[in-house]
Amino acid sequence: MYADAAVHQISAPLPATAEKIRYSDRDQRVSAFAKQEMLFCEGDKADNIYEVVDGVVSTYRILCDGRRQVFEFSYPGDLVGLGNLDAYPVNCEAVTPSRIRRIPKNSFLKSIKERPELGRKMLEIAMSELSAMQNHFVLLGRKTALEKIASFLLDFARRNVEPDARSATLDLPMTRSDIADYLGLTVETVSRNLTKLKLRGVIDLPQSANVVIRDMFELEDLAEGDEDTV
C-alpha cells in the first residue's frame, strides 16, 4: 500500500540509480528490521549506506533534553546514510517492519569513481533533495499547525496516488509522535488538527492510521494558508 514502489517516482528518483548498482553479493546484503529497530545511531561509524527495499524508515536527531526532530521518512528505493562524515550525524530506525539493503560505503564510493555518470546522477539526486528540504524549511519556520498537517497529508498523498486525483486513501505507517516530531509539533496538536480537518469534512479518519482525503484541492488551499473558507 504505502510501500508501493511502483508509484514512487516523484520525490524519490533513486530506484533507477540504485538499480544500476550491481554487486555480486547484492541480495545477501538485504536484511529485515523490526518496527523501531535501529539501522544506525548518531555517532556510529558511517561504514554503510542503506537502501530501503521495503518498509519505511525515519531519520532523526534527539537533543539532550529529549526533544526530537525527524528529518525525513524514507521509502522503498530511497538511500539513507549518505554523507561525507566519518560518523553518522543522525539516528535511523525502522518505522515499519522493513527490508533494508546494506551497501558498504567503500564499494559505493568505488562505483561512483568508476562510473562518473553515476556520480552525476547522485549529484542530481542530492540537489533535488536540497530543494525538497526548502519546502520543509518553509513548513517548519512559517506554517501554522493546521497548514503543517495539511501539507504533510498532501505530500504523503502525492507519492501514493496519481497526481490529478481528487480524493485519496492513505495508510499512514508512522505514529502521531513521528508525525509530530517531523512537523515540529506535539502529538496533541497533531491529533487535534487531524480532528479539525475531519470536522471540516476535508478528510475522514476511519482508523487512526487510515486517512481518507475527501477533497485534495481544499487540502491544498489549507496547506498554503490561502484562506479558511470552511
Added chain:
Amino acid sequence: MYADAAVHQISAPLPATAEKIRYSDRDQRVSAFAKQEMLFCEGDKADNIYEVVDGVVSTYRILCDGRRQVFEFSYPGDLVGLGNLDAYPVNCEAVTPSRIRRIPKNSFLKSIKERPELGRKMLEIAMSELSAMQNHFVLLGRKTALEKIASFLLDFARRNVEPDARSATLDLPMTRSDIADYLGLTVETVSRNLTKLKLRGVIDLPQSANVVIRDMFELEDLAEGDEDTV
C-alpha cells in the same frame, strides 16, 4: 570584516572548488549588486549559477500572504543557484553590496562532465550542505526563540573567528528582519531575545549591527538549551 574569505573554510568548502573552475572570460563575469538587489527571482529561468565573490546574499521564498522563509545566507566562495530545475525555486538577493560572479550553467555542467573529480567534489559539498541543513531543521522545529538566537550568533561567529576563541566581535550584515525570517521568528522576538542575552551579560550590543560575544561557552549552552543558569 564579515566578508573575510581567509577565515571562511568551515561551512564553505567551496573556494577550493570554485578556484578550479577556470574560464577564459572568468573575470568579465563578475558584477556588482547593490543592497537588496535581486540576483534572480523564483520562477526565473535557471541559466546561471552565481559565486559570491564579495558580500553576502540571501536565498528565500515568500508565501502568497507575505510570510517569508530565508533558507540561507551565502558568503564569499559560496555558490548559489545550483539545482536541477529549469526555473529557480527561490529568490536570491544581495544582503550587502556584493560582487557576484555569474557562471553559465551549461559551462558549469560541462566542466563537471569533463572532470569527474570536480563532480565528486560537488557531490561532497552537496552532502555537507545536506547535513548542515539538518541542524537548521532542529533549530526551526524544536528550538525556542532564545536558543535560535544563540545558535544563530554562534554559527555566524564560527565562520569568523578561530574555533577556540572565548569571545568574538561580529558585524552582522543582515537586518533583524532577515534574521527573523531565517530563524522562523518575528523581528520583535529577535530584538527582545538579543536584549535578553545582553541583560544576561552573554553578549554586548554596541550598535544594532555589532554584536560582541562575551562568553562563547555560555552561548553554546544556551544554544543547546542545556540550562538557564544565568
Added chain:
DNA sequence: CGTGAGGTTGATCGCTTTCAACGGAGGTGG
C-alpha cells in the same frame, strides 16, 4: 481478560505574535 502503548480530548499555561508607539540613524532636499 488484563495490560500497555498509542491516540484523543479537555483545561490551563506561557511563549511568541500581534498591534502600537517611540527612538535613532542615515539620506535627501530646501
Added chain:
DNA sequence: CCACCTCCGTTGAAAGCGATCAACCTCACG
C-alpha cells in the same frame, strides 16, 4: 547646514496559538 522623512530597531501591552498537564479511550497482544 539643518529640517524632515523614512527605515530599522526597540519596547510595551494584549491576544492567540500551541505546549503542557491530565484524564480517558481504543486496540493489539500476551
